[in-house]
Amino acid sequence: MKIFELxxxxxxxxxxxxxxxxxxxxxxxxxxxxxxxxxIVDTSIHLLLVSIGYIRNRTAPIIxxxxxxxxxxxxxxxxxxxxxxxxxxxxxxxxxxLLLTYSLKLYRHNRSLEINHFNSLKW
Amino acid sequence: xxxxxxxxxxxxVGFMAWMMIHLYGQYESRDALNPVAEYYAVNGPExxxxxxxxxxxxxxxxxxxxxxxxxxxxxTAAIIGLLLRTxxxxxKKSVRESSxxxxxxxxxxxxVITLIGIYIFMNGHLTPxxxxxxxxxxxxxxxLVLLAISNKRIGHRLLDYTxxxxxxxxxxxxxxxxxxxxxxxxxxxxxxxNFGTLFSAGAIPVIYSLIGLKVGAELSNVILELNQIQxxxxxx
Numbered sequence: 001m002k003i004f005e006l007x008x009x010x011x012x013x014x015x016x017x018x019x020x021x022x023x024x025x026x027x028x029x030x031x032x033x034x035x036x037x038x039x040i041v042d043t044s045i046h047l048l049l050v051s052i053g054y055i056r057n058r059t060a061p062i063i064x065x066x067x068x069x070x071x072x073x074x075x076x077x078x079x080x081x082x083x084x085x086x087x088x089x090x091x092x093x094x095x096x097x098l099l100l101t102y103s104l105k106l107y108r109h110n111r112s113l114e115i116n117h118f119n120s121l122k123w
Numbered sequence: 124x125x126x127x128x129x130x131x132x133x134x135x136v137g138f139m140a141w142m143m144i145h146l147y148g149q150y151e152s153r154d155a156l157n158p159v160a161e162y163y164a165v166n167g168p169e170x171x172x173x174x175x176x177x178x179x180x181x182x183x184x185x186x187x188x189x190x191x192x193x194x195x196x197x198x199t200a201a202i203i204g205l206l207l208r209t210x211x212x213x214x215k216k217s218v219r220e221s222s223x224x225x226x227x228x229x230x231x232x233x234x235v236i237t238l239i240g241i242y243i244f245m246n247g248h249l250t251p252x253x254x255x256x257x258x259x260x261x262x263x264x265x266x267l268v269l270l271a272i273s274n275k276r277i278g279h280r281l282l283d284y285t286x287x288x289x290x291x292x293x294x295x296x297x298x299x300x301x302x303x304x305x306x307x308x309x310x311x312x313x314x315x316x317n318f319g320t321l322f323s324a325g326a327i328p329v330i331y332s333l334i335g336l337k338v339g340a341e342l343s344n345v346i347l348e349l350n351q352i353q354x355x356x357x358x359x
Contacts, residue, residue, distance in 0.1 A: 007152045015143045023136050053160075055153050061176035062251065063168055069318070073156055073164040076176065080160050083180040087192050090255050090338070094199035097345050101203045104349075 010051040017044030031103045031113045035096065042092040046085045053081030172315035172324040173248040181253065182327050182334075186297070186308030193337055197290070200341045200348075207348045221271050229271035236264035244335030248324040254331040258338025265343040269350050279344065286340035289333040296326055296333070 003012070017040055024037025054077050059066050061079035068075070107113055156164060163180055171179040181189055244257025300309035310330070316323035 005152060008150075011147060011150060015147055019136065019140060019143065022139055023132070026135060027132055055156070060251065061164070062249075063174045063176070064319070069168050072168065072176070073161050076156075076164055078153075078156055078160045079163060079176040079180055082177045083185060086177065086181055086253070086255065087188060090192055091195055093259075093342075094196050097203060097349075098199055101206050101349070105206055 005056065007051045007054040007056070010047055010054070014044045014047035014051060017041075017047065020044075029115050031106065031115060034115070035099045035103065038099065039092070039096055042088070042096075046088055046092075049081045049085050049088070053078035168318065171310055171327065172318055173310075173327050174319050174324075175248055175250065175253075177251075178248045178253055178327060178331065179324075182247075182330050183308065183310050186330075189334065190293070190297070190308070193290070193293070193334060196338060196341045197286070200286075200344045203345050203348050207351075226271045229267045233264050233267055233271075236267065237261060240264065240335070240339065244332050245328055246321065247331040247335075248327045249319065249321070254334030255338050257331075257335040258340075258342060261335070261339030262342035262346060265339070266346055269346065279347065282340045282344050282347070286337055286344070289337040289340070293330060293333045293337065296330055300326070 003009070021037045021039075021041030021044060024040065025034055028034050028037060058075055058077045061067075061072075061076040061082065063069050063072055066075070103113060106118065110117055112118075155161075163176060163184065167173070167176050167179045167184075171183045173179040173183075240257045240260035240263075242257075243252040243260055244254045247253030247257070296312070297308040299312050301307050303309075304311040308330070310325035310327045313325045313329070315325050321328070
């Protein structure tokens with residue numbers, strides 16, 4: 001059955017988390033909750049990227065006991081998405097730290113974290 | 124008004140769900156590597172000498188991306204420092220002293236956590252790990268330092284020097300790669316050594332250790348900035 005394979009399960013979970021995160025970003029009014037939703041979207045995209053690189057019955061791209069140097073190409077999963085996710089995690093940390101700092105600035109300015117109270121750009 | 128808002132929300136989420144169901148339906152699991160990944164798998168161990176192929180991609184093949192990534196982290200730390208800066212002298216902290224348990228336990232734990240962080244970034248070319256992970260572990264030991272000695276002010280200077288020196292050495296090693304080997308950030312400026320030992324893979328362990336120090340210093344700086352406003356928020 002196709003849906004019960006590991007890569008399909010992780011990909012479905014990734015899409016589900018993506019939906020949850022997007023729903024959170026557009027429906028929540030508290031800025032901290034929006035930042036948490038943003039982190040959920042971030043994580044879901046990592047999950048999607050890794051499951052795209054997964055190949056069944058293969059192991060991690062590290063040459064050692066399980067993987068020989070000569071036929072590594074037939075024994076490992078795709079290392080490129082994993083390197084991309086490594087980059088994405090670090091960028092995600094930076095973005096989350098920046099978002100939290102901006103929210104702190106907004107709180108100092110307005111004494112509130114409700115998005116409805118920030119209406120200086122509305123007319 | 125509420126009905127309008129909820130139906131708009133439902134419309135957007137429904138459209139996204141429809142799009143994602145189609146993406147999911149068209150996905151077919153793969154049974155072979157694509158050409159780029161196959162090149163890295165076949166030639167990576169010979170060309171870079173690193174047992175961990177992800178490390179050989181992150182540090183050597185896509186080393187320029189990693190330089191950009193480190194720059195983004197640096198920019199984040201700099202922007203946070205700029206935004207949260209307050210006037211000198213106005214900072215009064217009235218934080219309770221840390222308990223006996225916390226200070227004793229962190230005295231034991233801080234050296235161990237720091238050692239684990241250093242181990243992780245030095246073995247990045249052999250085991251699943253590397254500079255970014257090791258740097259994050261180092262920063263977590265710094266959180267423990269901040270918790271244990273919360274009533275003292277900790278200077279930025281050591282962190283700033285660590286960050287600056289490791290960043291400059293990273294770029295200098297990259298330029299040495301142009302002069303002595305095949306190109307920017309080429310790791311063959313040092314001998315490749317025995318495959319699978321600590322001193323192998325040319326400059327990869329050196330570069331990853333520098334990245335680890337730099338990431339650890341940057342994340343610690345971010346935590347320090349966010350920590351220093353804590354006492355002053357309570358006064359307001």
